Amino acid sequence: MRLSGRSADALRPVRLEVGFARYAEGSCLSCFGETQVLCTASVEEKVPSWLRGGGKGWVTAEYGMLPRATHTRTPREAARGGQSGRTQEIQRLIGRSLRAVTDLRALGEIQIRLDCDVLQADGGTRTAAITGAYVALYQALAGLHHQNRLARIPLREPVAAVSCGIVDGEALLDLDYSEDSNAQADANFVLTGSGGIVEIQSTAETEPVSQEQFDALRALASKGIAELVEAQKVALGLLRSDR
Amino acid sequence: MRLSGRSADALRPVRLEVGFARYAEGSCLSCFGETQVLCTASVEEKVPSWLRGGGKGWVTAEYGMLPRATHTRTPREAARGGQSGRTQEIQRLIGRSLRAVTDLRALGEIQIRLDCDVLQADGGTRTAAITGAYVALYQALAGLHHQNRLARIPLREPVAAVSCGIVDGEALLDLDYSEDSNAQADANFVLTGSGGIVEIQSTAETEPVSQEQFDALRALASKGIAELVEAQKVALGLLRSDR
């Protein structure tokens, strides 16, 4: 039994609030337990210069964290003069993950910029960001479709993300901060609704993971992602919640 | 009558949510109409090097804005590589304003760092920030007092801020974004609960302000600040709300 009372294969309570930000074309407050990430999608008429004239669109992401999202204060990146390597690594991951399910040609020469800002951090901020960014992106693209600027919503299938890890020798789903701090290894899985692998990032913190352990993490992730994709559909009104 | 239906001397609906951030020693979500600023107070054991060993404390502030707090997206400062002049100007103002009511000697060698992050921007972000930062600061200092780390709460009196401006020849209190964009001049007043002037920043946008117009702005500000100080006391449980 985990400190929180969750079973090894249980997600934290997930809440996806669509339209949380008043001015953005798409938005979602994505909460995995105490972790809260505000995801917005901004529609821009201009694609990056290396894409211009090619008829294709682009999806990109930026990530940030409020200084006091964390248990002790983290220095503000703007004040320090730039984004850390960790921040850049996470925002590149978010961008790649969302592009993997977007039909960029069907999008046309439009750029969607996803901003994922962590209001509160209790582990799993990047997975909450990806899961919420999909909802914000969907809302923005549905808006363009509704305005007849797109013939259809250019998304091939949903994408969501979850973390898993080995703590005290046991494979656990969706680590919170205190579990993550004690993990022997953790892994982030970004999977599509149909189970396709978009990204796997598995990292040993204190000792390498065996092939069997890794397979246990994969199985947990598949279960978790299925639940997250259902939550996304419910949030977007594409599915009625059973709960 | 203003677009919003407010009278010239009316504040927007004000909401001050104490304890909004789970991990900070003090926090307040400060809402002036659609403007929302999350203010947190972090207690640090270390004062800046030029103060060390002198027995005095320090209060400082940082200000930021989520990229999509605004009607159209504003580039992220961390990604651009630093804080703009405007951001630095605002955070220096917030810090000075709060230090003006803090007894730094009674605080002792402790630093309180105030983070004011704009979640949604509809005009008056710096005034909402100062008003909310006072609440967050009070909560953090009350906590230190409660833990017997301070003999009393080292605040001399409340401080709050409000903007005023001349729009279409008329003096208005607490401008929203669309009023601010059309103002001939605007002014930010930072006043204490007893009416003392902490800061005045009056700026002509399109033409200078007459001495009479300026006096009208001062009168509006005094009325607004009295209401804001009352709201702070209610939020902190120091006063029962009449409403």
Added chain:
Amino acid sequence: MRLSGRSADALRPVRLEVGFARYAEGSCLSCFGETQVLCTASVEEKVPSWLRGGGKGWVTAEYGMLPRATHTRTPREAARGGQSGRTQEIQRLIGRSLRAVTDLRALGEIQIRLDCDVLQADGGTRTAAITGAYVALYQALAGLHHQNRLARIPLREPVAAVSCGIVDGEALLDLDYSEDSNAQADANFVLTGSGGIVEIQSTAETEPVSQEQFDALRALASKGIAELVEAQKVALGLLRSDR
């Protein structure tokens, strides 16, 4: 009586040398007592990109200080890698103040860049800068008019600036460095020749200012500005000096 022997409402000796810089289109060495600021105006054919094609001009300012302008050496901003928040705040103030009296439409698509560099600092550098920048701007615009590039000099009225403060409970005009260091509060006033308010920046250093004290500062400022505007006119040859 002040240390310098000045009365409370007296300016320091003011000297405005027009044409001090050999190569600039306009220039003025502006001296308020020991404070010396070299102001130059450079005419540029190109306005900022967001103004292009609109038929309007622009006036902007930059501020700097020689490292040994001050009693003890101040680190060079170029060597530290950028301008401090204080520098940016001052140069934004100078730019706004001069734009407030310039008819940007009559200027046409020309940019005037004002550089205000402090050669010696004894308090009041921003007010000496604004007062001198007006003279440099006038000289540059008069030159364009003389070359028939402008039908008239596109300035509506003069603008000048002065500081005031409360020292030992008394309101004083035009603080020098040692008075400024001991002030309870100080305020910078930017006023036009006809008494219009362009900017007021009033800041409490150690305790808030009462409404009466503030009115005393305003009265001092009005007197000081009238004298500075006269000095500007004499320097520009628009008025014969009585002295």
Added chain:
Amino acid sequence: MRLSGRSADALRPVRLEVGFARYAEGSCLSCFGETQVLCTASVEEKVPSWLRGGGKGWVTAEYGMLPRATHTRTPREAARGGQSGRTQEIQRLIGRSLRAVTDLRALGEIQIRLDCDVLQADGGTRTAAITGAYVALYQALAGLHHQNRLARIPLREPVAAVSCGIVDGEALLDLDYSEDSNAQADANFVLTGSGGIVEIQSTAETEPVSQEQFDALRALASKGIAELVEAQKVALGLLRSDR
């Protein structure tokens, strides 16, 4: 058959030259086909400040690329003013990978800094860097042991890395630049000599990877890593080459 004539499960010719750099405590020129990475290990007496006094050591890495290592010139990072997100991501990966096999407590308060500089780039630079960095690290630690500064070589087992990818539907080992550019997905595996998983980074470029495809990549990686670990041992003189 691949363009290069290699079979799907064949590494490129691997060459690990120990002691390539004259002045470093450890070094290895690591070549995977045309890819050449110079890895050096520098012994430093000082650990990062957050580790001081704790009796533990540290291993960290930096990564760079000569501007003309690539087919067309890449702008120099030092001239552009900083390291790109990609560079930081890679150097963090190298550092984590090597720390995973180092007994930091047995190392004591010493820091080993690994510099991995790409002289020529034809795909797989990060995997060649990790594989070579292990050799450089081993040489540096063996030197400390030889000087009696360490009781033993504080490495638990070897670590090496290889890339795999799906190209034209087929799983291939150790992609070169032209294969990598056409891959549907690629994955970098960092494994220990005993088969433990240190890092997996699997990324879909154009479409998600199925669970079966991922298992095929894993199998290729295991084969490749076994060969690389043997090459490391031969290079370090711990094993006689059969070839």
Added chain:
Amino acid sequence: MRLSGRSADALRPVRLEVGFARYAEGSCLSCFGETQVLCTASVEEKVPSWLRGGGKGWVTAEYGMLPRATHTRTPREAARGGQSGRTQEIQRLIGRSLRAVTDLRALGEIQIRLDCDVLQADGGTRTAAITGAYVALYQALAGLHHQNRLARIPLREPVAAVSCGIVDGEALLDLDYSEDSNAQADANFVLTGSGGIVEIQSTAETEPVSQEQFDALRALASKGIAELVEAQKVALGLLRSDR
């Protein structure tokens, strides 16, 4: 005959005003014709960290240029975010030149920081800077000697600098801006009072210089430096002027 009426081997009118800056320990306004450089010497109690405890002092220099020192405006380095390569090259040259005549051991653990700021630029700013910096340094060190903080003035002999160049095939001394712009080659000579070579920087702009031409430049420089050293002595009151 040169445009200015000078003969090929004549300096421009030289003016060295000692004590120009009110607050610095040493200062000199150094004018070579229209070129004006304000040089100040600041005494600091702290030497760079790599010198501490060794009993030796240090002399270092910084160089800057007011934006409108030049015929057309030059962007401000602090606003651009750093010093250009040219600026750094010049300030390193000034520092080396002055250290070459200073007895750093006799100076003791004191640092003298020389700031050379160009108020007006008409060619030869680095040579005017070195020549004036020597005067400012002498004044600062004489002050320390006068206060009994130094047993003697720790300077071995004077140092001065001058430029020469080949223009229209002729060797000329002390080029102004228009001559410099048309030079085939130019050279800066930093020599001591006794004729020792501290620095030579000879640069071909459009075609290489023959060995004979270079010797002609050397002869001009020797003549010019002798006159500059005399002007330094007169300015410092060590010699009575004949003129």
Added chain:
Amino acid sequence: MRLSGRSADALRPVRLEVGFARYAEGSCLSCFGETQVLCTASVEEKVPSWLRGGGKGWVTAEYGMLPRATHTRTPREAARGGQSGRTQEIQRLIGRSLRAVTDLRALGEIQIRLDCDVLQADGGTRTAAITGAYVALYQALAGLHHQNRLARIPLREPVAAVSCGIVDGEALLDLDYSEDSNAQADANFVLTGSGGIVEIQSTAETEPVSQEQFDALRALASKGIAELVEAQKVALGLLRSDR
């Protein structure tokens, strides 16, 4: 006799490997004893903006050093956030030196970018860089001529560089690191094949150089450059080696 057994007027063993880098249009590994500099020449279709449309080309250079090229590790410039003053000074020197022998008009609107990266540093890195950069530039331009993009190779004559210095009172050619560290003065000479002076940079480290000493250094440099120019010709296949 020098530590290395060389006579005072002897170069270290020189090795110039043409075509060392596989992907660059021109390249040369330039070795002066233990000093190794990899020089590449990249052909770019675009000249700097201030040259566009003028029919002239440009040659520019960048310089870098691997962190562990040196006896003790030097911090990586990209990680520190920019190029040092020394690096900029050297790369400006390399660029000027190569432009001095290039007929930029005959080159036409093409830019050649020379990258000189030090793999191993034992003194004289800038002179090895210039000498090798000439070979890389020649190879790149010969390639353009061979492709009929240039009517001839637009180089007027060879250029090479060597250092000399005064060590223990004796003038020595081509200093290695240990000699350089003990030199009273050193000088870098950049001369053409016909003996023309492109650059001289002579710097006194501990005491000024007499005119006679300087002439001795010049004579050594002339001898050394003649040998380097011959080595360049042999490397480029323009001359048969006698050795």
